[in-house]
Amino acid sequence: MTKALPPEGIVGEQSWLTVRKTAERDTAVYVPFLVAFGVLGLVMSVLIVGNVVASAVGTGTRRIGVLKALGFTPAQVVRAYVGQALIPAAVGTALGVLVGHLLAVPVMAEAEEVYGASSLAVAPGVDLAVVAGVLGLVAATAWASAWRAGRLRTVDALAVGRASAAGRGRWAARRAGRLPLPRPVALGLARPFARPGRALAMGTAILFGAVAVTFTAGMGASLGEVMRARAHDAADVVVPAPPPDFGPRGPVPGKRPAVDPAAVATAVGAAAGTGKHYSASTVRAAVSGLSGTVDVIAFTGDASWGGYTMVAGRWFAGPGEAVVPTAFLAATGTRIGDTVTLNGLAEPVPVRIVGEVLDPRKEGKQVFTDASHLASAHPDLTETSHHIAVEPGTGVTGYVEALNRDLAPLGVTARAGGLESGGDMVDTLNALSAILTLLLVAVAALGVLNGVLLDTRERVREIGVHKALGMTPRGTVAMVITSVVVTGLVAGVLGVPLGVAVHGRVVPAMGDSVELRFPDSVIAVYGAAELLLPALGGLLIAVLGALLPAGWAARARTAAALRTE
Incomplete structure (x- = not known):
């Protein structure tokens, strides 16, 4: 280069190894952060898919009894429900892969421009892993749920239908009825004990949503502490x-x-x-x-x-x-x-x-x-x-x-004086945190929506009885929403310490990736407000997910609800 250029043409030089190390340091900080959100997202997806499929099979118990009465064997019933679950799952997976490819186009184009490469695309192995993983998850969940229902005797399956087990949750209803609360609120508070499995599934989805919110709040506070330490500008x-x-x-x-x-x-x-x-x-x-x-x-x-x-x-x-x-x-x-x-x-x-x-x-x-x-x-x-x-x-x-x-x-x-801007990396991490947290909260709310919707549809006749006895639409909304209040509060309270634990593992790992060791001031960033808001966030997620089913139940006509089987 020196021989090819005129004198004074080169003003400096730097080893490509130094450039590579700098690039690796800039990208390494994202890895623990993205892994944490990736794991949270995958676990919540597993929970939501499992809950949806299990609930769909559970609500079809009476239909399974009818199929068995017509001569279907337990194996045929299981295969039928697995196939029934795989049809929408295949459509959803195909759409998800397509949207993922479309979202990857601008990212790949940017990478091509930066590195001078061409024809960058998502590897086919990634598509195969996603399709196989999602369909395998749905098939396994549907098989487990349908297998339990398929083992029921035909008479039992026909008798169970979509009703809850006799006596389940009555003790909770009696105790809630003694509280100085309006009757719709008392009925709603006792509902999770009638369907403990469904309440547990909803609570787990809310829990991971609270974990994501707590982790994001701590991440923003930690990055702020790092930027203050980096600026060294406490002077006026x-x-x-x-x-x-x-x-x-x-x-x-x-x-x-x-x-x-x-x-x-x-x-x-x-x-x-x-x-x-x-x-x-x-x-x-x-x-x-x-x-x-x-x-x-x-x-x-x-x-x-x-x-x-x-x-x-x-x-x-x-x-x-x-x-x-x-x-x-x-x-x-x-x-x-x-x-x-x-x-x-x-x-x-x-x-x-x-x-x-x-x-x-x-x-x-x-x-x-x-x-x-x-x-x-x-x-x-x-x-x-x-x-x-x-x-x-x-x-x-x-x-x-x-x-x-x-x-x-x-x-x-x-x-x-004053703090300088945190730079592109901090802005990017904060933006990614906000976007991924909103996505996880939306997924958690959808999990609540699915559970409350199934529960409400199963209780159509019961809701009709309550309306016939004088329950107002406002009371119906209160009953449905309060049915998730206890679940949301408990899940939010449990999600906060888990979010703090995730933050305590991810932030030091991010520091290690760029050869930094963080003091306690960067790790211990949670105060009373930072812990209270995510705990109440679990309740907010539960209420948001229950609003739509509550409105549907309030609008249901009493006569139509009483005629529902």
């Missing part, structure tokens, strides 16, 4: 280092008049309203075990309040001490208490590591230490920024305007 006001002038091969030292950091620090200290302040200078050095250079951030003043999050150990307290990121320790094979030497300066400078700081930048190639310890090495401290915390009651805007009048002759400008 910042005086950035002046940008260097660039030539064809990079920064050109000495082209722009140098800024005196001491003069800037004096102006900051003399400004009215200045509270705590420190300066940070960046110099380049080499450390044994690391390729390339390391950014040495040399502080003047106490920077412990500046937003640096410690993972282990402590912030340096004086000359000769330093803190480093997790990736630095891993790459150099060092640990807290060891001493490393900063080379490449006027003379080697040894520093002792006293703490591990959370900092995902620069691939861990950073050392934070006291500027006075580097004085003997005569470092170039022209890249110096100043960070200021104003005194209580001081307006930041007015302070910045007044300080800039003092700094104008020095060639620097102050600005208000």
Whole structure:
């Protein structure tokens, strides 16, 4: 490349191995996150499919009895119901594969453009695995449900029909009737005990929905903590280092008049309203075990309040001490208490590591230490920024305007501090979290809808009796909705600790994928509000799923309901 291009044509170079490592780090953080949501989605899909098929077969028990009375053997009954379940399952699977391919088109097109590839598509093996997995799940669930019904004696199957077992749930109805509640509410609260299997299936779907909501809430809070640690910007006001002038091969030292950091620090200290302040200078050095250079951030003043999050150990307290990121320790094979030497300066400078700081930048190639310890090495401290915390009651805007009048002759400008944007990765993870959570909540609500709809259709005659005895449409809606209240509350309460546990496993795994070790402040992000809202979310999912069947039951005519077999 050097021979093929004119002089000064190449301004820099980088190994493709470094580029590949960077790309792998950027994508590796998504893997634990997507695996967690993928597992949640698959488990909920299994539950929903199993519940739908089992309920459909269960409601056909009387029909199974009729088939057996006409001469069908138990094996023929099972095969008939398995085939009946596979027909809509095959249609749904085909549509799902088609929609999946359509959704993959823009993603594949983007990958083709980025990598210069062509004809990227979903592998046929993926399609076969999806089709075989879904149809196998439906067939196995239908076979198990129909096999139980097929073993019933013909007379028993004809007698059972779609009615609940005699006496089931009556004790719960009697106890609920003694509560000081309206009768429709009491009847609804007792209903899960009449169909415990169906209530368990609905509760499991709601539970995983609550797990997803809890996990997403914690994920957003953890990413916010990571971004705050990454920004290191707890200061109210910042005086950035002046940008260097660039030539064809990079920064050109000495082209722009140098800024005196001491003069800037004096102006900051003399400004009215200045509270705590420190300066940070960046110099380049080499450390044994690391390729390339390391950014040495040399502080003047106490920077412990500046937003640096410690993972282990402590912030340096004086000359000769330093803190480093997790990736630095891993790459150099060092640990807290060891001493490393900063080379490449006027003379080697040894520093002792006293703490591990959370900092995902620069691939861990950073050392934070006291500027006075580097004085003997005569470092170039022209890249110096100043960070200021104003005194209580001081307006930041007015302070910045007044300080800039003092700094104008020095060639620097102050600005208000604050966190920077989290970047594309954080935005993408937050968007994916929201979308996947909404999908899982929708699936959970559909599971509730299926269970309540089947239960309501089975109780059409019972609902007609209640209406004939004076139950209003509003009372009917209350009875149907309260039938899922207990299930939703219990599932939501149980889903919260499971969601916290998933968060506690996934977030550290995401950190490990990019060589980061998170402190407790990033993991323990749940407060009372973060735990209460997902718990109530289970109740919300249950109510949303029950609204449609409740409206249908309220609109049913009394005479038509009483004639229903």
